[in-house]
Amino acid sequence: MTYTAASLRTELNERGWRLTPQREIILDIFQNLPNGNHLSAEDLFEVLRLKGENISLSTIYRTLKMMSRMGILRELELAEGHKHYEINQPSHHHHHLICVKCNKAIEFKNESILKIGSKMTLKEGYQLLDCQLTIHAICPSCQRSLMTD
Amino acid sequence: MTYTAASLRTELNERGWRLTPQREIILDIFQNLPNGNHLSAEDLFEVLRLKGENISLSTIYRTLKMMSRMGILRELELAEGHKHYEINQPSHHHHHLICVKCNKAIEFKNESILKIGSKMTLKEGYQLLDCQLTIHAICPSCQRSLMTD
DNA sequence: CTTCCTGCAAAGAGTTTGCATTTGT
DNA sequence: ACAAATGCAAACTCTTTGCAGGAAG
Numbered sequence: 001m002t003y004t005a006a007s008l009r010t011e012l013n014e015r016g017w018r019l020t021p022q023r024e025i026i027l028d029i030f031q032n033l034p035n036g037n038h039l040s041a042e043d044l045f046e047v048l049r050l051k052g053e054n055i056s057l058s059t060i061y062r063t064l065k066m067m068s069r070m071g072i073l074r075e076l077e078l079a080e081g082h083k084h085y086e087i088n089q090p091s092h093h094h095h096h097l098i099c100v101k102c103n104k105a106i107e108f109k110n111e112s113i114l115k116i117g118s119k120m121t122l123k124e125g126y127q128l129l130d131c132q133l134t135i136h137a138i139c140p141s142c143q144r145s146l147m148t149d
Numbered sequence: 150m151t152y153t154a155a156s157l158r159t160e161l162n163e164r165g166w167r168l169t170p171q172r173e174i175i176l177d178i179f180q181n182l183p184n185g186n187h188l189s190a191e192d193l194f195e196v197l198r199l200k201g202e203n204i205s206l207s208t209i210y211r212t213l214k215m216m217s218r219m220g221i222l223r224e225l226e227l228a229e230g231h232k233h234y235e236i237n238q239p240s241h242h243h244h245h246l247i248c249v250k251c252n253k254a255i256e257f258k259n260e261s262i263l264k265i266g267s268k269m270t271l272k273e274g275y276q277l278l279d280c281q282l283t284i285h286a287i288c289p290s291c292q293r294s295l296m297t298d
Numbered sequence: 299c300t301t302c303c304t305g306c307a308a309a310g311a312g313t314t315t316g317c318a319t320t321t322g323t
Numbered sequence: 324a325c326a327a328a329t330g331c332a333a334a335c336t337c338t339t340t341g342c343a344g345g346a347a348g
Binding site: 162210214 | 314322
């Protein structure tokens with residue numbers, strides 16, 4: 001289930017919303033992002049600026065929130081004080097192991113987690129958008145330096 | 150594994166840190182919080198104020214971060230724009246199903262998730278602090294009002 | 299031609315930090 | 324005594340919002 005400009009337009013229009021150049025460009029950036037990469041709002045702003053696309057931060061924030069709520073993007077909490085976003089594709093669905101000290105994140109896959117999420121949302125009558133297992137832990141190198149913050 | 154003032158003191162001292170009245174009181178609040186309850190920094194500030202304990206917000210933020218990093222508290226991202234905290238006890242370990250539109254959160258238990266987390270951290274040599282499955286979805290009543298934000 | 303969207307600037311919320319003072323160990 | 328923690332206020336970061344002009348359906 002890959003999003004195209006056309007399918008995005010359809011889905012937007014169904015809700016009384018519109019396809020704008022900005023939304024199309026932002027979707028395109030995420031579609032072409034190498035696997036496992038994720039962008040913060042600022043990152044996206046910078047990527048766009050380098051491509052010569054000057055889309056305002058307000059629009060970026062509004063679009064990221066909208067696309068997350070539509071299930072097009074995943075909103076990741078990587079414990080860095082701001083959110084990161086990536087395209088939401090079941091085939092690349094993964095989770096994160098994060099060091100609470102150095103914030104380093106490792107991605108990993110696990111097939112049973114999505115099943116747990118599907119079962120749970122079905123049971124409660126919710127419409128599933130995304131499910132993420134976030135593991136907070138201390139990485140080997142930070143374990144060796146317990147005294148320092 | 151219940152924390153007492155004494156065990157907290159020991160663990161702090163091991164790292165060259167100190168047990169202060171503020172830290173003891175904050176731990177106490179979380180110990181006695183009804184199951185499934187969680188507090189934001191502001192909530193905790195208010196709870197303390199009502200008990201006549203005027204602990205500054207700075208100290209609260211510093212203590213919450215410290216106790217999370219020690220594995221005493223769990224840091225929850227309930228998609229409300231700020232973090233919530235609760236005591237980290239395996240026996241009450243649970244996860245969250247959150248509506249991205251109204252932010253309503255349902256708690257649920259699942260035994261296999263902690264196993265997945267333990268296996269993953271063991272494999273990578275990390276020291277497990279906490280693992281949480283967060284499901285983002287749209288609740289039944291928000292599904293019925295798709296047009297509105 | 300109406301409604302939605304954008305960009306700008308300003309405001310807002312939550313959190314962090316510098317520093318003088320106080321307090322554990 | 325000495326290092327660490329507190330409280331205060333100011334600063335900071337990320338994000339949201341009001342509004343006027345511009346664009347999509």
